[in-house]
Amino acid sequence: MSTGRLTLPVQQGMDDELLALIDRLGADAVRNSDGTELPEVVKHLATKVYETYFVGRGDQQWALSHRDQTTRVYLMSRRVAAIGSGPLDIEVAAGYFAAQVAPDTDCDVARWWQVIDRTTGKTLPADQWNLAGAGAQAHVIVARPEPGHLYTVDFLAQQLWDPTQMYNYLTNNWADDPTRVREQPYDVRYPETWEHIKESLARWLDDHEDVDVVRFTTFFYHFTLVYSDLEREGYVDWFGYTGSVSVPAMEAFEAEVGYALVAEDFVDEGYYNSSFRVPTVRFLDWIGFMNRFVTDHVRELVSMVHASGKEAMMFLGDNWIGTEPYGPHYASTGMDAVVGSVGSAATCRMISDIPGVKYTEGRFLPYFFPDVFRPGGDPVTEANQCWVTARRAIVRSPLDRIGYGGYPSVAMQFPAFLNRIEQIIAEFRQIHDRTRGATPIASPKRIGVLNAWGALRSWQTHMVAHAMWYRHAHSYLGVLESLAGLPFDVTFLSFDDIAAGVPDSVSVLVNAGAMGTAFSGGVWWADPAIQASVRTFVGRGGGLIGVGDPSAHAGNGACFQLSDVLGLDRELGYSLSTNREPLSVAEHFITADVAGQSFDAGESTPAVVSVARDLQPLALDAGGDITMAAHEFGAGRAVYFSGLPWSAQNNRLLHRALHWSAHDETTFSQSMADDPRVEVAQWGDGAVLAYSMAFEPVTTVVHAGDRSWTVDLPEQGYVWLS
């Protein structure tokens, strides 16, 4: 029986069953579940013990006695129109959840708030408006509004409730539980609070000598999660820095970076610098500033953990803002490990690829919670879905460990589930054992994902709430999901990274996203240097994969600025008078495995038309517009997909498109299975792994080098070949 690489949740009052489960599954670490204490028995186990630690909340006594040191958030009022005559009255916090946020009317509102005419985009001078009321009752009165104009108030607010704890509290009806309080966060930016945090951790480390791993959940600033007055999510951005602000932070920024930010730098017209927005230099400066501050402080805490003989582990979520695992300072914190939830191959790679930590751990689904583990629930299927998704990524870039969360008592009621995760854990260990830490052979053709964020958002592109499905993002997210399991080295490039030329190490650029967003690049494509860089790269032999609105920025006679390279463009309505010759689809290397099957482009870019006679259309929609095409440009090759939601078929299309655009058709057939639902990895020592993402049995031929095998794989099955 294999052991190790597994963390299990534990709970009190079931010591015997717990020990049996730990033994059966070979767990070498245990952790307390959310909101629970570790049982006494764990002290006597050979396993490592993780315990969660909350830095910036949980000490309600401190929070309530230092209300001025709570965290802040920048918010925008509703858009209010001036229709009648006389002054305009704007209820500042209308629509927000009063228990979570309250306007900070104690600060110098003339300096830290902004009233903006959203018709002109202009900020009103402070003498043209005044504050009436305080806190939740705050109103702004615009003395002489322009008739027909729209006004908003950007306001600083106190965060009265930690968003995660608020979510848990409301979701679990903790209002009925007299032992629960609403935890108010406090801000490490205030020296007094920072000293208190360090003292608390020091005391905690002393008090918890049985704990081996301090699992920070997490640090100082929560991602943006703001409820509406309906007591439901109003705005949630897993990457959001809106809640990292405060007057001392803004003052420190000015002192350190050399210029002052204003409320609108955070409010961003109400889009709050969503990662879909092309980031401004000012916002990137803020991220850099906060990243330095947060990592400096994390480093101190990690040092304390190490000094106590323990390891420090970071949960990738909740109050993770400012840590930036793909940023320049993360490794310097000394963090030993990162743990995060695995919802897809892309989220798996987001964890496993983090540079500079000793090990990574993926928390697998489903959580041992009663919502799934109930009569009629199907935790086995959820476990399988999680595994076939994550396995593609794990093969390419192994997580070091996996783990589960929740309450073992509920999982134990489902023996079939325990059987299945026992297999999954064994399969996971086998990958490590057979490969001895080596990654499989990747194509020598390196892929560069080009967007406005570059490496900072490695594997994090197009995500809205963490790994959730969104109608308007899934057609792009599929590209990342594929890449996370395909045999290519993937690098993430910003436009700055390519402005002077695409790096020689890159063979194929991928530009995927909706028009105007950070992911297709938006205004970056108005930069002639960017256009010239990519056009020259392809013209001289490089590959380009465009998905959705690649290079889109309407102007100079095109929507896609690389329409000449792609051989097609998006019809914006300006060229309806141009006659488009009817297109016909022919056979092609890219579509060879899915010939005759319809192409699912998802919620894709409409109205894509040919602008080159030598375009090779590969799929058309019902109205004859292009959904997939290939085009040779100069010495290079470009491939276009109007959308590419995740599926085995689309994964295969992208796989082939990468080979074709890299002028490397031949090596494709040296490591693949005929059936697109089966993927193949091979290692330098000759080991070959074939693994199926199908939920039914598959018989197919597996190719590796000049070898081939016919294999029968059960549902989600795998086979090692050699």
Added chain:
Amino acid sequence: MSTGRLTLPVQQGMDDELLALIDRLGADAVRNSDGTELPEVVKHLATKVYETYFVGRGDQQWALSHRDQTTRVYLMSRRVAAIGSGPLDIEVAAGYFAAQVAPDTDCDVARWWQVIDRTTGKTLPADQWNLAGAGAQAHVIVARPEPGHLYTVDFLAQQLWDPTQMYNYLTNNWADDPTRVREQPYDVRYPETWEHIKESLARWLDDHEDVDVVRFTTFFYHFTLVYSDLEREGYVDWFGYTGSVSVPAMEAFEAEVGYALVAEDFVDEGYYNSSFRVPTVRFLDWIGFMNRFVTDHVRELVSMVHASGKEAMMFLGDNWIGTEPYGPHYASTGMDAVVGSVGSAATCRMISDIPGVKYTEGRFLPYFFPDVFRPGGDPVTEANQCWVTARRAIVRSPLDRIGYGGYPSVAMQFPAFLNRIEQIIAEFRQIHDRTRGATPIASPKRIGVLNAWGALRSWQTHMVAHAMWYRHAHSYLGVLESLAGLPFDVTFLSFDDIAAGVPDSVSVLVNAGAMGTAFSGGVWWADPAIQASVRTFVGRGGGLIGVGDPSAHAGNGACFQLSDVLGLDRELGYSLSTNREPLSVAEHFITADVAGQSFDAGESTPAVVSVARDLQPLALDAGGDITMAAHEFGAGRAVYFSGLPWSAQNNRLLHRALHWSAHDETTFSQSMADDPRVEVAQWGDGAVLAYSMAFEPVTTVVHAGDRSWTVDLPEQGYVWLS
């Protein structure tokens, strides 16, 4: 038997049948068919005689002896990328049809051509490129192109072939007919040609004393119709001024208007000022300049016609550019009549609403051509489709006459067709006879269609080729098609017309079109005065109907700048982090007649989301995004459709939406039929007409004032009630 109001085509060699047909159908005018001569017999008829007259082509001897005076056209070369090193060679006319156009290399190309870097948008100084070769062989050599940049040549070309004659020549294989020549157009801008044109007309008028009506087909400048080297349409814009240019015209413009235009003012990045482009001031200046020139010259020709005792009729098409029937000078030409092809209700109104002429005539479909009048052809259905479409418009704004085109000999082989058009003609005359020229009662609520063109393009919005179906336009064209037959006075407003406030006479504004186009308004919505004007208008009680991307111009936190008025916005991907509450559709006045039926929004705007809690969603797509909604804003009301292709159902929805947004629900039920396929008109004298657009029998209740009738209408049937 009724007579009059009907023009029939005639032909030679069938005098007896012709006389019988004229008598049977009661025609009071005859015309020669395209490319045929009038038979001698018409001189002895009581009917008026029309004869076609071509002003700017047809005299091939003149054309060939004055090759320098041919018309010109501005064109753009292909977009050519500089990938390698060394000079860039652009074949100027590559992709064009050499028999139609040839680069004009005899002009001062440094002045009249432009080489533009389409990566930067900058025009190259003339010393950075040079011309090699002449005419069709012209190349432009860019000496030192920027690597990776794209270049185009805007060039002046000679029009070697009149586009309509070319189309007829190629379509009918006239190359096999030794009597046919390729007719080269000549330009009235040259005084010598102008004098020749007048002399020719004077001679013709003298020679054609039997002709009563000179049917000009048409005047001086053809709409833009450029073939590709595949000898098929490459670019066709029925409103295009690209072919109205010449060196003397450009020089005259500078002298008259006070500044100089350049090639790019016409080439417009390759979009050639398509009517979907928001027109520039420079382009509008050119239209104004050409309109003055053309109408001045038309006026002279019309005077000559009148002096000879004849009438002048203009065919609305072919070389109609510069006449601008809805422009400021048209009535001053003295034109007696306009005739045009009726392909829809909107095109019918486009003809019948032209101000300042004595009468209008609609040429009905089908033409008596062998393509329809063949074994297995169904001319009756085509005639019915034309009639039910046109009748809606004729009821509201009557054409004075109708007519047919083609060869009577082919129609006579189809007695069922002759029976049906006999009925249609009788029904048309009955409308005139019963109403004695009065228009039916319209709602007192006046509708203003708001776009960047305003009155100049009355009833001409969203048209690509004349009344053809286009995937990316039909969802907007349906709005005009509905309005053409609904009981409302319709006015067309430009943004300038409303900048200082929406006119008091207007009750409901309609803004329909795709983002960035002239029809939704594009950059006009960045103008605070425009936003404020419409917002104030609605806020104080006005109505707004938005279709597609109303007020769309991304910025200041919204895509639709009137998102607050409409209660919804288009998701561009920036606000995916905003949680959208699930929407549910409730009963509403607007959807009362189509409850339970799915809404066909056509090729409509995707991703429309609610931004107001009090939005009333009326229809959602499969993904939950909005396709129809109503919203109260201040004292006013707004209605949104994501698209509104023409159908009886959508016509009814718009009809009700107009009443609802005008706060006039009650009068709706005073003039309507319960079945949306039946429309109702009533006149001041109490006459009521109910008419069905259905192709099957309909039984419904007709309401007029406090009267109502249950009627049974056959296919396309009608009934007069009183």
